[in-house]
Structures are given as structure tokens and as C-alpha cells.
Amino acid sequence: MSHPLTYRRAFLYAAGAAATLVALPAFAADPAAQLILDISAEVVELMKTKTGIDRQNGFQRILETKFDLPYMGQMALGKYWDGTTPEQRARFLKATATAEARAYNERFGQYGGQSVTVNKVSPRANGVFEVDSQINQPNGGEPVKLRWEVQNRGSGLRVTDVKVEGVSMVMTRRSDFSAYIQRNGGNADALIRELEARAGR
Amino acid sequence: MVEGILVSVAGLRRSVVLVAAMAALAGGCATNDTKDQEVWDPLETPNRFIFSINRAVDVIAIRPLTVFYRDWMPEPGQKGVHNALENIQTPVTAINEVVQGSPKRAANSMARFLVNSTIGVAGLFDVASSLGLPKTREDAGKTIGMYAGVPPENGGPYLVLPLAGPSNFRDAAGLLADYAVDPFRILTYALNVDWIVYSGPRAAVTVVDARSRTLFALDDIEKNSVDYYAALRSAYTQQRAELIREKREKTDSRSELDRRDNLALVH
Numbered sequence: 001m002s003h004p005l006t007y008r009r010a011f012l013y014a015a016g017a018a019a020t021l022v023a024l025p026a027f028a029a030d031p032a033a034q035l036i037l038d039i040s041a042e043v044v045e046l047m048k049t050k051t052g053i054d055r056q057n058g059f060q061r062i063l064e065t066k067f068d069l070p071y072m073g074q075m076a077l078g079k080y081w082d083g084t085t086p087e088q089r090a091r092f093l094k095a096t097a098t099a100e101a102r103a104y105n106e107r108f109g110q111y112g113g114q115s116v117t118v119n120k121v122s123p124r125a126n127g128v129f130e131v132d133s134q135i136n137q138p139n140g141g142e143p144v145k146l147r148w149e150v151q152n153r154g155s156g157l158r159v160t161d162v163k164v165e166g167v168s169m170v171m172t173r174r175s176d177f178s179a180y181i182q183r184n185g186g187n188a189d190a191l192i193r194e195l196e197a198r199a200g201r
Numbered sequence: 202m203v204e205g206i207l208v209s210v211a212g213l214r215r216s217v218v219l220v221a222a223m224a225a226l227a228g229g230c231a232t233n234d235t236k237d238q239e240v241w242d243p244l245e246t247p248n249r250f251i252f253s254i255n256r257a258v259d260v261i262a263i264r265p266l267t268v269f270y271r272d273w274m275p276e277p278g279q280k281g282v283h284n285a286l287e288n289i290q291t292p293v294t295a296i297n298e299v300v301q302g303s304p305k306r307a308a309n310s311m312a313r314f315l316v317n318s319t320i321g322v323a324g325l326f327d328v329a330s331s332l333g334l335p336k337t338r339e340d341a342g343k344t345i346g347m348y349a350g351v352p353p354e355n356g357g358p359y360l361v362l363p364l365a366g367p368s369n370f371r372d373a374a375g376l377l378a379d380y381a382v383d384p385f386r387i388l389t390y391a392l393n394v395d396w397i398v399y400s401g402p403r404a405a406v407t408v409v410d411a412r413s414r415t416l417f418a419l420d421d422i423e424k425n426s427v428d429y430y431a432a433l434r435s436a437y438t439q440q441r442a443e444l445i446r447e448k449r450e451k452t453d454s455r456s457e458l459d460r461r462d463n464l465a466l467v468h
Contacts, residue, residue: 103425166443172422172435175239179431194427 032129032150033118035157039066040116040133047108059108060101068151068158069097075160076173080181080188088192095195096173102199113138116146127151128160240438242359251361252430258364259412267412281325283410287336288317288324289403292384297339301347301448309334341382342375346445353445359434364408367437 039062046058063069073093074081084092120132129150134143149161161170177191184190242248271279291314298307313329313336321328330336346353349371357370368376380386389399419433426432 099425103421106424107421163439163443165440166446167436167439171439172426172432175435176426176428176432178239179428183428191427198427 030121031157032131032148033121035066035150035159036116036118036131036133036148039159042066043108044115056101056105059104060097063097063100063104066159068153068155068160069093069100071153071158071160072170075170076177077188078174078178080178080191084188088188091196092188092192095192095199098199099195129157240359240434241355241357242434244358244360248359248361249430251363252366255361255364255366263408263412264416267409267416270409271413271416279410279413282406283414284317284321284327285324286403286407286410287327287338288314288321289385290338291317293379293382294337294339296382297341297344297379298337300341300344301339306337310337340372340375341378342372342441343445343448345371345375345378346441347448353442353449354438356438356441359438367433369438369441372441 042062043059046055046062050058070093073089073096076096077084077092081089115136116133117136118131118133122130122132124130131148131150133146133148135146136143145165147163147166148159149163150157151160152158153160161168163169180191180194181188184194274282291310295307295310295314298304298310313334316329316332316334317324317327320326327336342356346356349355356372360368360370360373362368362373362376365376386400394400422432422436423429
């Protein structure tokens with residue numbers, strides 16, 4: 001008769017132990033929140049002090065130092081990544097970095113006066129920290145929901161994806177890129193040339 | 202007039218059957234999953250065709266009209282128009298909240314509707330929000346998605362609807378269902394209100410209002426994609442999935458709270 005009790009107690013201990021183990025990454029999650037706050041502060045500073053190409057270069061520097069661009073590029077290229085040469089990869093990453101910097105520069109050009117607050121950090125089993133944050137509009141408009149994925153893949157904690165209102169940047173790019181590849185010869189070369197042409201424009 | 206009501210009820214029943222059939226179809230596609238994170242799009246060729254027509258119509262007519270509206274209509278006016286459209290849509294939200302099993306939220310929506318229709322001057326002013334009745338927006342696509350036992354990214358085959366744009370079987374079925382149960386539509390149909398007085402203007406204003414609220418986001422996606430159709434398809438699917446996921450999570454914690462309340466009552 002004592003078996004169920006023992007099992008239950010054992011289960012409780014196990015659950016307690018697991019809870020302690022899970023609680024530890026939650027403390028370690030603070031650097032992830034700090035990373036997002038740092039990025040926000042740098043972006044606000046950049047918007048206040050720089051314009052035009054200087055600002056775009058500023059965005060590119062933030063992307064290169066705070067985001068894991070090689071990993072994001074690999075994810076965005078999806079199954080086509082494996083079929084590319086190192087030289088193609090380098091060209092692809094260079095073109096996408098320029099494209100993203102330009103996109104962010106134009107995107108924020110039409111904004112002004114907003115702030116970012118970090119709400120919650122949820123560590124996941126696969127080593128990814130999900131940081132929930134929001135952009136608060138100065139005119140009392142509805143805040144924009146941003147969810148960042150942060151992970152350490154060898155070069156310190158870096159952003160690996162941004163979801164705006166549930167729309168993942170990396171996943172949208174992957175759909176975009178793979179559709180382009182499928183409709184233009186089935187390998188990444190056409191895509192890379194198109195991206196380079198756009199980056200040069 | 203009675204005849205009108207009967208006809209509209211018959212029409213409603215037909216729509217409900219159709220919706221049920223489409224929902225079953227949407228639910229039946231569990232196997233065609235989004236493993237590759239790609240959207241299931243078996244109708245891509247016709248979809249791309251309608252997409253290109255939509256874009257032409259947008260470039261020629263809707264976008265210029267919307268830009269004119271955005272630049273020349275005073276901000277409070279735009280806000281009033283948006284509030285009024287939301288107000289007309291509130292009964293449909295309330296019906297969906299009932300079906301979603303959230304009677305309290307449905308009551309909140311109906312209270313909002315009553316307050317804004319009267320004190321808010323036919324919905325032009327959102328008085329209810331300042332009275333502590335928060336705005337909610339539900340549609341039958343979300344309701345189907347909430348109950349369908351499939352990942353929220355799976356809404357059945359992707360669809361591009363003429364004028365309305367990105368959708369899928371789930372959300373198109375939802376549009377039909379919302380249209381079928383819309384009290385304003387049933388009432389104006391029963392009263393034989395001419396389309397030029399009510400449904401025509403409502404549709405036109407809805408298009409301009411909706412487009413004005415998507416100008417920035419759609420321009421952004423178009424500019425920063427190499428295949429606009431595919432990028433929009435992905436973004437639409439993800440955004441709808443996020444709304445449905447929120448819905449499921451909220452309901453889960455709600456039912457948990459209700460369960461605890463009931464326990465407390467028993468003891």
C-alpha cells in the first residue's frame with residue numbers, strides 16, 4: 001500500500017529538483033533582456049544623432065555586433081544553404097546584411113519618439129531565450145509587440161530572430177528566398193545575384 | 202418583410218452548411234503540415250494570378266484613394282471612421298466570443314456596442330474604452346482555428362481572395378460565417394435597405410480604412426522581399442497563427458480560472 005505514496009514522493013522530489021534546475025537558467029536570462037535593452041538604447045541614440053548613410057551604417061554595425069547574422073542567413077536560406085560554396089555564402093551574407101541595414105534604416109525613418117520595454121524572458125529547453133518586449137507609441141497608439149530570440153552560439157549572446165506581431169523575420173525571409181529560388185532555376189545563385197543587385201542600388 | 206427574414210434565414214442556413222463543410226476541409230489537412238515552415242499552397246497558380254490582378258487594382262485605384270484619404274482626411278476623422286466600422290462589427294465579435302465560450306467577453310462587447318452606439322454617437326467615439334470596457338476583435342476564422350485540432354499555422358490551402366487579399370480556407374470560411382451571422386446584414390436585408398445606402402458604402406469605407414492601416418507594413422514587405430507574393434503569404438499565415446495561439450492560451454488559462462472558481466463555490 002505504501003508504493004503509491006513512495007512513488008508520489010519520489011515524483012515530488014524529482015519535480016522539485018527539476019524546478020531548481022529550470023530556475024537557474026531563468027536567472028541567467030537577465031543578460032538576454034539586457035542585450036535587448038542595449039540594442040534599443042543604441043537604436044534610439046542612432047536615430048537621435050545620425051541621418052542618411054551614416055545612420056544606415058550605424059544600423060549595420062548594430063546588426064553585425066548584436067545579431068548572429070551568419071546563423072540567421074543560414075536559417076533564411078534553409079535547405080539551399082548546403083548546396084552553396086563558401087564564396088557564395090560570403091556574398092549572400094554580405095548582401096543580406098546590407099539589405100537588412102537599409103530596411104531598418106527606412107523602417108525607423110518614419111517613426112519617432114517611441115520607447116522599448118522588456119516584459120518577460122522565457123528560457124527554452126534548446127538554449128533559446130525568448131524575450132518579449134514592446135514598442136510604445138508616443139501618441140498613445142497601440143504598442144507593437146516584439147519577440148526576440150536570443151542565443152549563444154559561440155560568439156556570446158546574440159539575437160537570432162525578431163518577431164513583429166508574431167511575424168518572424170527569418171521565417172518570412174526563408175519563404176521569400178525559397179520561392180524566388182524555386183521560380184528561378186532551383187539554386188541559390190540567381191537569388192544571390194538578385195540580392196547583390198539590390199544592395200548595389 | 203417576414204418573407205425577407207425567411208429568405209435571409211434560409212441563406213444563413215446554406216452558409217452555415219458551407220462553412221461547416223469548409224471547416225471540415227480545413228481541419229482535414231493535418232497531414233499537409235508546415236514542416237519546412239512553408240505555407241501549404243496547392244492553388245498557387247490561380248492565387249498568383251488573382252494576386253497580380255489585386256495589385257493592379259491596388260496600384261490604379263485603391264492605393265491612390267487611400268493615400269488621398271490618409272493625407273487629406275483629418276486624423277480625428279480617420280479615427281472616427283475606424284471606430285464606427287469597428288462598432289458595426291462588434292456584434293459579430295460578441296457572437297464569436299459566445300461560440301468561443303467566453304460569455305463574459307461577449308457581454309463586454311455588447312456593453313461596448315450599446316455605449317458606443319448611443320453616447321459614442323453611432324460609434325464615432327470609443328467612449329466604452331475610457332469607461333473600462335476594453336476593445337476586443339474576434340472573427341470566425343479565429344474561432345475555427347481555436348477549435349481545430351491542428352497547428353494554428355495550418356489554415357488549409359492558402360487563398361488569395363479578389364480585393365480582400367491573403368486568406369486561406371479557414372479564414373475564408375470564417376468570413377462567410379461572419380457575413381452570415383452579421384445582425385446588421387440580416388436586418389438591412391430584411392428591411393430591404395438598398396445596397397447603395399448601406400452595404401456598398403460600408404464595404405468601400407472598410408476597404409479604404411483597412412488599406413490605410415496596412416500601407417506601411419505592406420510597403421515594407423514589398424520593398425524588402427524578392428518574391429512579394431511568398432513573403433506576404435508567410436507573414437499573413439504567421440500573424441493569423443499568432444492571434445489563434447494567443448486565443449488558445451488565453452482560453453486555457455481562463456478555463457483553469459473558472460475551474461478554480463467552481464471548486465471554491467463547492468467548498
